[in-house]
């Protein structure tokens with residue numbers, strides 16, 4: 256087990272402030288990714304501000320998952336720099352990298368939970384990986400996370416196969432929050448949920464942002480989520496961030512894909528509700 260006793264000290268390099276005066280928690284510059292001759296991302300720039308819920312959208316195959324994997328250092332890139340909490344992964348020491356990993360939570364779309372582990376054990380996976388805590392304390396911490404995401408305490412001893420889709424997402428979110436991260440990445444968190452469960456999940460995200468001061472990066476196709484909880488939306492198109500701004504900016508955009516996505520038939524009914 257890695258010695259992470261001075262992780263917070265390791266990350267004392269302050270993140271930069273943007274021209275808007277807010278702390279830039281993630282700064283990606285000139286990100287280029289290609290698979291052979293297929294250029295997926297080309298000199299892409301992206302900032303994420305502390306405390307915001309950023310909705311990330313783009314056509315299927317535009318490269319949303321590739322960007323997420325690149326940010327998380329799970330796949331390689333041809334160029335560009337990524338700073339998270341002021342630390343550049345490429346130049347960070349091994350200790351700083353571990354400290355950084357601990358500040359990030361991830362909820363993958365498909366990689367939800369380990370089926371052979373109970374909900375409680377699933378939530379404890381990151382704790383076992385990064386911390387050296389007595390079992391009783393880990394149990395208490397995991398139960399707190401279960402409560403935090405709105406699951407009943409009895410859920411702790413259930414296996415993933417015994418949970419509904421909405422409960423699985425909540426349990427996976429509890430695992431992503433296990434180490435009290437600053438920034439969480441959610442990959443299509445409401446996909447596969449019925450509209451009511453999806454709306455409840457969105458509400459939970461919003462509440463967690465308000466109470467914990469979380470910063471949220473949410474890849475989504477869900478127009479309801481974009482309209483209801485995202486402070487800002489970034490649209491991936493033509494290998495870069497094609498458009499970014501508030502939902503109002505999206506509705507006013509004349510970029511063809513943005514226009515058909517946000518002002519199409521499905522979106523129009525939501526605009527009326529808003």
Ligand SMILES: Nc1ncnc2c1ncn2[C@@H]1O[C@H](COP(=O)(O)OP(=O)(O)OP(=O)(O)O)[C@@H](O)[C@H]1O
Nearest residue numbers: 290291293295313314315316317318319320321322
């Ligand atoms: N490991 C890989 N090798 C080759 N090509 C890849 C690889 N991973 C992704 N791609 C290609 O990169 C492009 C972007 O894929 P990506 O999965 O990021 O799209 P996406 O925006 O997440 O789409 P969706 O909304 O459908 O999930 C696609 O053309 C895909 O085929």
